[in-house]
Amino acid sequence: MNSIKDVLREILPAEKLAQVPQTPEEIAQAKLRLHSKNLASVKCPICRDGGFVHPLGENNRPDYTRIIDCRCVAAKREADRQARYMKLCELPEDTEDRTLETYRTMGFEILEEVKQAALDMLNGEVTFLSLVSDVDRGKTHIAIALCRKWLAMKRTAKYVYVPLLLHELRQAFKYKDGENSYDYKFEFYLNVQLLALDDLFREYHKTEGDWGMEKLETIIDYRHIHGLPTIITSNKGLDEIDMLSPMIRSRMVRSKNSRVIGIDSPEYITIKNKSK
Numbered sequence: 001m002n003s004i005k006d007v008l009r010e011i012l013p014a015e016k017l018a019q020v021p022q023t024p025e026e027i028a029q030a031k032l033r034l035h036s037k038n039l040a041s042v043k044c045p046i047c048r049d050g051g052f053v054h055p056l057g058e059n060n061r062p063d064y065t066r067i068i069d070c071r072c073v074a075a076k077r078e079a080d081r082q083a084r085y086m087k088l089c090e091l092p093e094d095t096e097d098r099t100l101e102t103y104r105t106m107g108f109e110i111l112e113e114v115k116q117a118a119l120d121m122l123n124g125e126v127t128f129l130s131l132v133s134d135v136d137r138g139k140t141h142i143a144i145a146l147c148r149k150w151l152a153m154k155r156t157a158k159y160v161y162v163p164l165l166l167h168e169l170r171q172a173f174k175y176k177d178g179e180n181s182y183d184y185k186f187e188f189y190l191n192v193q194l195l196a197l198d199d200l201f202r203e204y205h206k207t208e209g210d211w212g213m214e215k216l217e218t219i220i221d222y223r224h225i226h227g228l229p230t231i232i233t234s235n236k237g238l239d240e241i242d243m244l245s246p247m248i249r250s251r252m253v254r255s256k257n258s259r260v261i262g263i264d265s266p267e268y269i270t271i272k273n274k275s276k
């Protein structure tokens with residue numbers, strides 16, 4: 001029988017044959033080169049992109065009877081989770097700067113109170129926070145900032161501009177299943193870990209009819225009963241809200257964990273350059 005060398009000699013041109021490792025040293029070096037090349041092309045040198053590793057067992061030796069996710073899989077899973085929660089939250093674009101850290105109180109007691117209430121939501125003392133005021137008082141800023149805090153704590157959060165909520169729910173009837181479907185969306189509004197209902201009743205038209213009001217009331221009542229953190233902002237005062245929905249007003253003020261703040265400081269734009 002021909003040796004491999006003989007076979008190669010027959011099929012390879014002389015210059016290629018010269019590159020074939022011959023001696024044991026040459027073969028060892030070629031193996032090493034191949035190994036490093038393989039290592040260089042893998043993204044994770046720990047599991048070599050297999051996605052799992054053997055955990056350490058007794059005596060700090062790999063336990064080959066068990067497998068666990070490699071840390072690269074865990075990191076990817078965490079990145080995917082973050083991206084998914086962020087997408088579900090649907091924060092308005094270009095609002096990265098609206099955080100609790102950038103919220104300024106500028107010596108106004110009422111703004112201090114708002115900030116404290118936001119912090120109390122974070123520590124669980126307040127579950128229903130309602131901010132009512134005229135325009136440009138930082139209500140949306142706080143709503144977005146709290147959503148960001150929730151996301152940072154790896155919890156789900158949902159920001160919604162209320163005038164679009166009912167429209168969105170109506171659109172969702174088009175989809176039978178999945179994340180776009182009515183059932184999924186409604187269930188998310190009910191149970192998401194923080195719901196920010198921004199601008200309640202800004203453009204509430206009776207044309208939405210009882211259907212829209214019923215949906216809003218169901219969401220707010222359900223979250224109230226289950227003590228689920230909710231932030232409501234509105235340009236309407238409590239009396240006006242009471243006229244539109246006594247039920248919603250009662251949920252806003254009702255429990256010891258509810259806090260309603262009427263922000264009576266001047267418009268932010270008029271004070272932002274004057275103060276500390």
Ligand SMILES: Nc1ncnc2c1ncn2[C@@H]1O[C@H](COP(=O)(O)OP(=O)(O)OP(=O)(O)O)[C@@H](O)[C@H]1O
Pocket residue numbers: 098102103104105111133134135136137138139140141142199235268269
């Ligand atoms: N106390 C504050 N500290 C820092 N930025 C603020 C503060 N108040 C308002 N802003 C900024 O001013 C702008 C308007 O604020 P925001 O949209 O939160 O007001 P709003 O009360 O929700 O108004 P509207 O009733 O019109 O919805 C935003 O860019 C926001 O970041």
Ligand SMILES: [Mg+2]
Pocket residue numbers: 139140141198199233
């Ligand atoms: Mg707003």
Ligand SMILES: [Zn+2]
Pocket residue numbers: 044045046047048049050051052070071072073
């Ligand atoms: Zn890995």
